[in-house]
Structure formats: structure tokens, C-alpha cells
Amino acid sequence: MINVGVIAASGYAGAETVRLLLNHPQVNLNYITSRRFVGKYFHTIYPNLRKISKLKFEELDIEEAAEKCDVTFLATPHGISQEFVPTLMERGLKIIDQSADFRLNNKHKYKEYYKKEHGAAYLFKEAVYGLPELHRYEIRNANLIAVAGCHASSAIYGLYPLISEGLIDIEKIIIDSKTGSSGSGATSNKSTHHPVRANSIRPYKMTNHRHTAEIEQELALFKNKNEYENNVVRVGFSAHAVNLVRGILSTIHIFYNENREIDNKKLFRIYRKYYENEPFLRLINQNTGVFRLPDPKIVKGTNYCDIGFELDPHMNRIVVLSALDNLIKGTAGNAVQCLNIMNGLDEKTALEFPGFFPL
């Protein structure tokens, strides 16, 4: 059994991690913390766990964490985990950090996007970007995982095969992302007040979204070196708040050079090459019915990311669609998948829930 703790377990990402781990046959979840809810039962805050869990929130204590846990999940807000990850690692704990603190491997980029100096940049070289399908081998031996951002995961899953094959213009990538309200976290504010937030399609972050940095970093890493020698990857990322609680759809508009011979068959072949054996990435290719392309409705509650595309010869465009549950495949699910990989377990353990239809 792997002894596991979740720090800051009262937020949405932390709580989903708890829910998944409670159902994990090789995990002993024995330590969950929350500053606000010390001493309270987890199920009083997450009532879906009533009669299921008797876990209580504790105060964070590094010594206790080190004693009780082999692996610790961090679900702290951005900027916090860099403060105590060094100490936790010194005690020999493996860390799966769901915040953004260790996603970027460049302290200048970090400062550009997060507007402060990083407190533990020397750990960047140890941190592995926690997108299991792209970094499986590094994850296996990692001591510090930085779980990918939810929008970023969705975008990278959509783009990675095309960029690896060197097929597309990498300086003019548009990612138009739509997300539910759970992405803004468990703390209420005036923009999440139900009468305000309901029935919206609110363009909330059209430019300078922080996930831009991690998307560009990862895509640059995997871009086809032969095709793109001198080019930098540039994505125009824009995020909208839609009338849902869970789910992200990224609509990715890509241009290709008209001299390229691109057709549907070729695109399918490429995506299949990369994703066919991936347990949680599904290529959607249905000619009939209502759900011919990815829709977050279908993956809600699951660790699946659905990917599809359409070719638009009218303007040498490919539209790639990528749908996932922001709290699962976008955060907690990928975190648990990383845990499985790190521990040599079946990667699918505790993650096979198929979701509901209709919902």
C-alpha cells in the first residue's frame, strides 16, 4: 500500500483527488489537510461522501506529513507550494503538485506570467510536467510532478500529434477554450454569484492567460525539429466561462501550408499513431448521430479526453476539438494517473469510471 496525503484537500481539485484515492485499491489515504476546516469531516464539505468516508481535515504539519505519507498531493493555490515543496522533498516525500508552481522550467517565463520571483526555481530541473501520455518515462522516476493545467492539458492533447509530425504553422495557433464554473475554485466571489454567472458565455481571459506559457513550452519540446528548426511556437489562447459547472472544450484553429498534402485519412492516421494505445485519449470519428465531435458533456466525471477534428480546405485550416473534465483529466485524474505510473501500477487504476449519459 502507498501511503498518501492530500494537502489543501478542501478545494475542488483536492477534493476530487480525495474521492479518486478513496477508491484506489493500492492507496492508503491517511492525511488530508485544510486550513479552514481543521477538525471537520470531509463529508460535511463534500456531501457526496456522506456515509462513505470518515476522513477529517487536519492542520498541515510537515513532520506529520513526512511520517504518514510516501507521496503527497498538493492542491494549494498558485504560489504556495513553492514555499514548502523543498522541505517536503528533503524529508523524502514524493510530490504531485496540482498547482502551477513547477510547471514552467524557466524562471523568467514564470515571472512574466505569475508576476513574482519563484521561491524554489532550483527545483525546476527535477520537476516533470505531469501530462502522463507525453512524459510517461520521466514520470516513472520523478520525485516532483507538476500536474498540467486544465486548459493546457486539453490544448496539448489536441495539438501534440500534429506538431510532432511537423504538419502545421506553429506561429498562428488559435485556442478558443470554453470552461465551466468549477475551474474558478471553491471560493465564491461576485463573478461566481449564481444570478451573475448562470446563463453566461463570458469571455473572461482573452489574452495573457497563464496557461499560454505551459502550452508553448510543451509544444516547443515536442515539435518536429526537422520541420521547425528556427521557429518558436506561438499560441493565441482565449478562455470563456460557459453555462456549466464542469468541462472544458478547446476549439483549436490551425493553419497549414497549402502545399502540404493533407486529407482526413492522413490526419486520422497521425492521431491514431499517437493515441490508439492510450487508455484515456479517444479519437472521435463518428459519421452519424448527435455526438460526432468531442463534447465535454460526454466526458464529464471521467478521466477521458475526447479528440476530434475537421479539415477546412476553404482556408487551409484544421479545426481540432478537445474535450475533458477540468477537475479530472484536467487535474485530479491526471495526478492519480501520474501516481500510478510512479509506482509501477496499472495506469488505469481508480480511473476507469465511464461517465453518464444523459447527464
Add this chain to the structure above:
Amino acid sequence: MINVGVIAASGYAGAETVRLLLNHPQVNLNYITSRRFVGKYFHTIYPNLRKISKLKFEELDIEEAAEKCDVTFLATPHGISQEFVPTLMERGLKIIDQSADFRLNNKHKYKEYYKKEHGAAYLFKEAVYGLPELHRYEIRNANLIAVAGCHASSAIYGLYPLISEGLIDIEKIIIDSKTGSSGSGATSNKSTHHPVRANSIRPYKMTNHRHTAEIEQELALFKNKNEYENNVVRVGFSAHAVNLVRGILSTIHIFYNENREIDNKKLFRIYRKYYENEPFLRLINQNTGVFRLPDPKIVKGTNYCDIGFELDPHMNRIVVLSALDNLIKGTAGNAVQCLNIMNGLDEKTALEFPGFFPL
């Protein structure tokens, strides 16, 4: 392994049964039928099962069913299963019928509410009402289970302890029920058109709802004979369509005789007496937080029914709240729970999914 089939598996109740059975370790689901979708993969209609199931819909064939299955679930529309249940039973199959055909044990009541003569009323004496917590012992040896209606389940779970204890006026019970759109089935019509149905609180069946009959039948069966010697149970059942896909909330307004000494402690004691050891019935008793009383939001996707109450001495009223997922605890989940009981398995098998929060 139990060999199982699902007839009419393309409707919402049938499909949920398929989803649950696919995850059941002691079940071999090897036969699903649908008239409309013969030859199609299940996952083309229920896209949440993509990459998970390779099942195909077949044409219903009694011989084949008899050969392949030990137990058959029927998810046919009301009025259909009575046509072939007799034949299926003659072939030795055990039946778990999710339609209303064998819920009532009185052919006159059947005709009154369903407006036609029943085609196999001689089987009424064999049929067991499929509400696991109330009929556990009969279910164990039953060959024909009539799974309880979704509204009826919700109402009966709320009322059963109070009526068993003889505490309340049983001639003036008001059940004000609110349900999502999935209850109207998988076939579209003008009232389920999204622009019409969305954002509604539509009072759709204020009187004469068919579930009235089964609620009254069951409550009469369990009423305290000492207290209610000559009384008939009468419920005023009214159903509303609310702005949700899944979930039922029944608000049950009950009157008690003012001479009765009733207080909160006594009511809790009673509910605990009946439900404390029930794995899927939860008594909600939270003094703080947002979810102090049952809300279908919390049980969506699960086999739980949450039950709570408030006492209103102002007019000698008890308000009982009962929340469940109409497609799971209201249909497919209870059906699988019956299967587990019939086969001597742990009743909770394949039914322990805790649901999501938020969703």
C-alpha cells in the same frame, strides 16, 4: 458468473442498467436488444461507453435470450413486458422488469391507472415489488421482480418509517415531486424540445399520476396495523418537470394528530431504526453548511437516496425530503441491487459509486 441480458437496452433506464452491469464483477452481460438499433454498437448511442464496451444491440429473440441468460432485465415501455414475461419465465429465466407491468398486485387498480386489461395478471402473485430495502426477503427467492417506479421509490423511502410506526395521518399525505427531463425517456417530442423544456418548472402531472397506485399499495402493506385498522392510505401525488436532466426531489407534507408527542429526536430515532444499516439510504442531519437537507444534486449518478425532515409545529406538519437519481436509485440501481440479493451477492456490488461534487 451470472449470465445476464438487457431487453430494450437503448432507452435511458436500460442503458444505465448496461453501464452498471458492465462494471459488475460477477456478471457476464452477453445480450442486449433494441428494435431500433439492431446491429449497432451500444457506444454509438451512448458515447460515454466509447473505447469501453464493444457490445452490439441485437434483435429480441426469446430462444436466444433463454439460451444466453440466467436473468433478464426488461426496460421496455409500460404495457409491453406483460406480453413476453410469461414465455421468458417458462424458459426458466428470472426476470427483473423495470416497467410498471408487474408493480400493482390488483388487476382493477391496474386497469384504473393504465387504462387497459392486464395480459398476464395471473403472475401478480409471483411478482415481488423491487424496492430492495422493503422486500429483501421476498426478492431473495423471487423469479419476477417489478422494479419500483422512480417517483414512487423516492416517496416510499420518505414515508415508510413513519407509517410503519403509525405516527401520521395516512389519508392526507401530499407528495410534491420535482424531476429532471431524463424521466421522460430517450424519445424526443415537442415538450422535450430544448428551447421549450429548458428553464421550466412545469407542473406536468398534478393528479392521477400512475405512481399514486403503487405508493398507496406499498404504504398500505407496511402501515402499522394497530394504529390504522380501518384506514386506507391516500396520497395526493403531483409531479413537476424542473430544469435538470437527472434527479428527483420529493417534498412530502404530512399531518400528525396534535395529541401525538412528536419531536425531532423521536423522528430521528425512528428513521435511524429503519435506515441506519441500509447501505444506500442516508439520513441527512446537518446543522451547518449549504446542504442541510437532501438535494438531488448530491446523489446524482449514485445509488443513494438521501432522506431528511423538518417538523412544523405551527400546523402539526412534518416535511420529509427524499432525493435520488431517477435512473439509478429510481430504476437501474435498484434493479441491480435486486440482482445482487437474488444471487446472494454483496448487495452493494457495482453500486458504490459516490457521485461528484460539484457537478
Add this chain to the structure above:
Amino acid sequence: MINVGVIAASGYAGAETVRLLLNHPQVNLNYITSRRFVGKYFHTIYPNLRKISKLKFEELDIEEAAEKCDVTFLATPHGISQEFVPTLMERGLKIIDQSADFRLNNKHKYKEYYKKEHGAAYLFKEAVYGLPELHRYEIRNANLIAVAGCHASSAIYGLYPLISEGLIDIEKIIIDSKTGSSGSGATSNKSTHHPVRANSIRPYKMTNHRHTAEIEQELALFKNKNEYENNVVRVGFSAHAVNLVRGILSTIHIFYNENREIDNKKLFRIYRKYYENEPFLRLINQNTGVFRLPDPKIVKGTNYCDIGFELDPHMNRIVVLSALDNLIKGTAGNAVQCLNIMNGLDEKTALEFPGFFPL
């Protein structure tokens, strides 16, 4: 022109009042106040008014109000208006108070339901309950109107004709009310956080709801004295938060004595007698189509209250349905209708907007 002010115009009820008054041809709206938003344009808080209104929030100043206004609407939270209504009235202002402060005419009842001593109970005898259809004549000459509560309006419209005719049991009236999130006001809290509040049917106030008091007071006033000599009116009022922003549906379950000869025709005759000539009360009596009974979806954005019923001889029950927009017919619309009556204007002025379908 009537010079009008709205105090506390930044809340939802106040803002709807502003919107309606801006479109009123006989009104000069020249004074709106808000503590939080002094100096800000109204349209920065209510962006639907962009390019339409140049009004700015001011600090409340009694002298200025007295100077600028003939009539003042108060949209303050409960418990506040009693502090300055006396002063405003001394300056000769007419008051239309949308809070609960002057709805009850009995200080003991006030204390029972609002848990404090009333600060200006001597004004109760001057206050007129602002439900235009029931108090038209008193409103005409009133100096202080206490606009009816939103749930209360809906309930009273449904019950008033039957009680006036002496037809029903007035000690066992059940009002099961469903409301959108706008009823909880413009200030966010943890229960209105979108991920928490969305997709709920939350039973939020099953007993002791404050509107109980005003409903009972009004119904007692209008009850048929011949039929109910010694009886007190008792309503069991329960309120649910449903998955909507606007709208209330009250489902009212009433019992009648089985010796009464009651049929549909008789009930229609009664409702027509009371409501036929009311411009904003509509009796819904449609045998076909989707919307056969009232649904808040249909009256959203309007000053209409739709009323319908079904007879349930099974248990001598009548189910009355009453639907309105909580912020309009439930508050701001009735307030403006009162203004019209007080000033001898066409009662419908500024209130005839028909709403949208679909929405």
C-alpha cells in the same frame, strides 16, 4: 410628472424598479441611492442599461430625497426601512417600501417572525399591503405601501378566490414553492456560488418562512366570514431553490370537505369572477399543448401572474398553481402598479411587457 426616487437601488429589486421607472412616461426618476456604489453609473452595475441610462448612484440624504421626490421606493434589506420611513413621511413623501418592514400589521407577529422589536409599529395602521388586486382602494389613498413578498404574492393570488368563497379547509393549506436564485439578492455567499447553486433543487426553508405570516394575515382578512367564523388560517409554507435565476412557482395543495359539490366548472367560474378583469392575472385553461398549467418560464420578465388548477377527487384535493417573476410581479412590478394606482394613472403603465418565448 411624478418625481420619484429609489433608495437602495443597487439590489435586484431596486434595480428592476429603476428599469421599469425609466420607461414610465409619467415618471421623472431623479434620485437613486446606494451605499456601496456612490458616484458610479447605474449601468456599470446593471450593464443591460448601457447606452440607455446616465443615472448615477448617490448617497442617501433625507433632505435631498424630500426635495427631489414626491414618491420614494425603498428597496432596503429587511429591518432598515423602519428606521427612516418615519422621517421620510414627516417630510411629506409617499413611500413604497419593498422590504418586509410594514407588511405585518401586528407587532407580536413581527417579532415572532423577524426576531426583533419593530422600530415604528405605530405606522402599521397607515401601511397598506401592496398587492394591487386586493387592496386597490386603500392603495389609492395610501401614504405608505408595503409591497407584498414574492412568495406571498404568488400564494395569495392562488388562494384568494377560493377563500373568499369559503370553499376550502383553511387549516390545512400546503404551499410548496420553487424559486430561482435572484430571490436571494445581489450579494454573493457560499450557498450562491455557481458550482454549489447550479443544478440544485435545494429545500432551503421548509418551515418558519417569514412569508407565512403575511400569507396568513392576508388570507384571514379576505376569508369568507360566513363560512369560517371561528377558524384561523394556517398555511404550511415550504420554499425550494431551483435551477433558475428568475421565477416562482407555487404549488398549492388544498383540501375541501367531501360534502361540497365542487367541479371544474365551478372553480373556473370562481376564478373568473375574481380575475377576469384583472389586467395582470391570467387564468390558464388550455387543454392541449405543452403549457397547460402555469410555468414561471412563460411569465419571466413580465408583470403577469398565471394561475391554474386541477381537481383531485381521489382525496378531495385541489392543486392550484401560481407562477410569477419574483422580481417583477413579485416585487418591482407590483410596486410600480401601486404607484400607478396612487396617482390615478392607467394601472398598466410601464408594465405591459409580454415576455419572451422561448427563453
Add this chain to the structure above:
Amino acid sequence: MINVGVIAASGYAGAETVRLLLNHPQVNLNYITSRRFVGKYFHTIYPNLRKISKLKFEELDIEEAAEKCDVTFLATPHGISQEFVPTLMERGLKIIDQSADFRLNNKHKYKEYYKKEHGAAYLFKEAVYGLPELHRYEIRNANLIAVAGCHASSAIYGLYPLISEGLIDIEKIIIDSKTGSSGSGATSNKSTHHPVRANSIRPYKMTNHRHTAEIEQELALFKNKNEYENNVVRVGFSAHAVNLVRGILSTIHIFYNENREIDNKKLFRIYRKYYENEPFLRLINQNTGVFRLPDPKIVKGTNYCDIGFELDPHMNRIVVLSALDNLIKGTAGNAVQCLNIMNGLDEKTALEFPGFFPL
């Protein structure tokens, strides 16, 4: 008074036209037709009009239309109006066609996008594209107006000033559009079934959307001839169905040449130049609060189109946001605005409703 008829008034666009016209002081609406509902009251299908309108649907009869009407609105499905517009025009009627039949001015383009030969292409030269702000002068004298498509209106309003100024790359315009379910019309089908459609973000038409043709045609017409001599306008238009009934948000991603000196001030100056005096186009420029950019929530129920933008120097991108109500500014509202212009009336007549907040 202008005598007006609405043909095919039972669909959503036709019905909104009826609602608007009923409130138009210079219009006498005396003829509405529907094949399916001949003889029925309009309010039995559109229950928001109960107690407000006594109009009945009639069978379409060209003679009667010609006799009763000066102007006829057509709300027929695409492909139908071309059959009888010629006859109606011969009788001297002015036509405001809300279908797509006369929007394109090129029969090859029509065939390419609508997959059939046009039946009355000789009328193309008479038809005026019914986007009031761009074609005010032609509309004044037109006999045949082809009201712009809803997505197209939204996109063109967003792009027109930038293209007129010659500021942007016109071969790489991405329009990512999000729309509610009312856009799919009043007839139910399996994709609009509430349990299927609710809670979706469904990419329903990623490429080859018919509005592409009209957007490109109009933008080419207004593009700055000095800047774009040889260029063709190419837009990559993609439409998503989101979890709403009404509203469109178009997120338009545009690239500009890095040598251009573009900043926020310049962009504001340009939009103001074109839209400052437009009564129904609002430039959204708010630095605080929740609604800093256009959101369809704010314009629902109104004839406003809200427009905003953000500059993204990171990749020489401008993101333009354009929000409108698809049934009003996207169809019926613009149609009525055209009627006003054609008849020399104040353009705003019957169109000034400000919408609701919250809703």
C-alpha cells in the same frame, strides 16, 4: 399605419417578429400565417401572448396577403421564399425576408452553399442585405430585404470597422461562434431533445457553415480597397451549440501585420468612428466589474449588439467579441429596424427594450 403580415409566423423568428410588431405604434399587423396551426390563436403556441393578442394563424393566400398588407415579413425555412417572393413582389408588396434565400448576390455561391439552383436569381440585384447599420441607404428604397443571418450579423458587426480601415489580415480570420438552442428552430429532433442537448458545448458546424458565404460577401464589399487590392476575404467560421436557449457570442481572432502600429486607443477610435452614433451597437469598454467584455446574457431579449476587443501583442492578434440575441438583433429585431428605415420612421421604434439583469 403600415399594414403588415408575417408569413410562417409560428417559427421562432416569425413569432419574435409578431411580438415586436404588436408593440409597434405605426404598424397594423393584420395577417399571420402558418401551415400547421391554421385557425389557432397565436397565443396557444406562444403562451407569453395570452391575454395580449387575439391574432389567429391563417392559411397563406397570396391574394389575401396582397390585399391586406403593404409589407410582408417572411419567416419561412431556407429555400421556400424564392418560390413566392416573385409573385408577392408583382402584387406590389414590399418583402422583408428572414430566410437565407436572397442574402447572397451570386448564384454560384448560392449553389455551392445551399446545394441547389436558386429559383429566382434574377431578383438578386434588387435584394438588399438587411443589416441596417451597413445598408441604411439602400434599405430606404428597397422592395426586397434579405435579413442577415444571426451568426453573420454578429461576425460582421465585429469585423466591419477593422476591415473598412484596412487594418487586418483578411485571409486568416477565425470566427468561433457560440449559440443557444433557439437557433435550431421550433421543430424538435433527436439532437434538441432536452436530456441530449442540455449541458452541452457541442461543436456542431466547424466548417462549411452557410453563413461563411454571406460574411465573406459583405466583408469584401466593405473592405478598404486601397489596402486590399487583390485580396479575397476568407473567414474560418465554426459554430458551437452551448447550454443556452438564446444568444450568440462570436469570438473573432484576427491577425495584423506586426509593422502596423496598433494599440488600444487606435482600436477604440476606429470602433467609435463607426458605431458611436448607432443606437443599437454598443462598444463595451469597462475596466472593472464582471462584465468587461460582451456577454450574450446582457443583450438577451434586446436589439443591442455589444462589441468589445482585446489586443494580444504576443502574436499580433486582436480578439473581437460580439454578442447579440440571435432571435432579435440576429433576426426579428433587424427585420423591424429595416421596416422602420423603409418607412422613414424613427429607427428605434418598437426596439428599445433594455433587457433584464439578472436573468
